[in-house]
Amino acid sequence: MHLEKLDQFGNLEMSYISDFSGGYISKNEHILKYLDLTPLNQFILEKSVYGTPIFKVGGGGKKIMIVSGIHGNELPPQIANLYMINELLNKDLNNAVYLIPFAAPKSSMDNERTLNSLDLNRAAHIKNSVSNLIMQAIEELGVTAVGDFHSTSFNSNPGCESVFSSKSPTPESFLMANYISRDVGSEMLSFDFAGSMYKGALEDVCNLNGIPSITCEVLSPFGSVGKGTVETSFRQMKSFLSYFGI
Numbered sequence: 412m413h414l415e416k417l418d419q420f421g422n423l424e425m426s427y428i429s430d431f432s433g434g435y436i437s438k439n440e441h442i443l444k445y446l447d448l449t450p451l452n453q454f455i456l457e458k459s460v461y462g463t464p465i466f467k468v469g470g471g472g473k474k475i476m477i478v479s480g481i482h483g484n485e486l487p488p489q490i491a492n493l494y495m496i497n498e499l500l501n502k503d504l505n506n507a508v509y510l511i512p513f514a515a516p517k518s519s520m521d522n523e524r525t526l527n528s529l530d531l532n533r534a535a536h537i538k539n540s541v542s543n544l545i546m547q548a549i550e551e552l553g554v555t556a557v558g559d560f561h562s563t564s565f566n567s568n569p570g571c572e573s574v575f576s577s578k579s580p581t582p583e584s585f586l587m588a589n590y591i592s593r594d595v596g597s598e599m600l601s602f603d604f605a606g607s608m609y610k611g612a613l614e615d616v617c618n619l620n621g622i623p624s625i626t627c628e629v630l631s632p633f634g635s636v637g638k639g640t641v642e643t644s645f646r647q648m649k650s651f652l653s654y655f656g657i
């Protein structure tokens with residue numbers, strides 16, 4: 412995977428995870444309402460029409476990845492991820508941060524959990540699904556750790572602001588989650604072994620492959636943005652980066 416330098420946006424680089432998952436994010440009014448249509452945000456929305464874009468800022472040191480939009484109808488983390496790209500742009504970073512704000516722009520456009528009926532957080536082990544392609548990129552780029560950011564509706568699973576991790580086979584996952592939980596106040600939800608509850612979550616497939624990974628959840632209705640939830644998701648992302656001294 413080769414990320415191209417985008418000279419008009421300073422230190423930002425981009426590439427594509429896939430070319431079959433694109434969509435018009437701006438058709439989702441709930442997302443659009445939260446975005447200033449700056450040249451950078453417009454650029455990201457335009458690129459999302461053609462697939463799943465991946466962005467990079469910084470370089471050297473560790474390689475940390477922030478993913479959101481694995482479930483297209485979980486909106487706060489997707490907006491927070493875009494804020495994070497804006498926040499990190501042109502900062503002097505000693506590490507590389509990879510950001511995938513819209514894992515499946517088509518699902519985000521349609522405000523849907525699935526992409527072509529596939530739940531991408533049950534499909535990271537299925538060859539060439541979008542979440543599997545993200546996994547392939549993680550391995551190819553040599554990513555050090557992965558944070559996957561979601562939202563959960565009251566009365567759904569887990570139904571609370573939380574951080575998922577597992578202790579085995581990649582114990583650092585648990586340490587990362589513990590740090591974020593103490594820092595932000597999100598509840599710890601930890602499993603003894605990755606993937607024991609169900610198969611194909613990006614977090615679990617990472618951990619099973621030895622790449623420390625956590626899933627963060629904020630509490631917001633599916634398909635819309637609960638008050639303050641973009642900020643909470645952003646705080647979880649910031650905390651995840653600060654674990655690595657970023």
Ligand SMILES: [Zn+2]
Nearest residue numbers: 482485561562
């Ligand atoms: Zn989700």
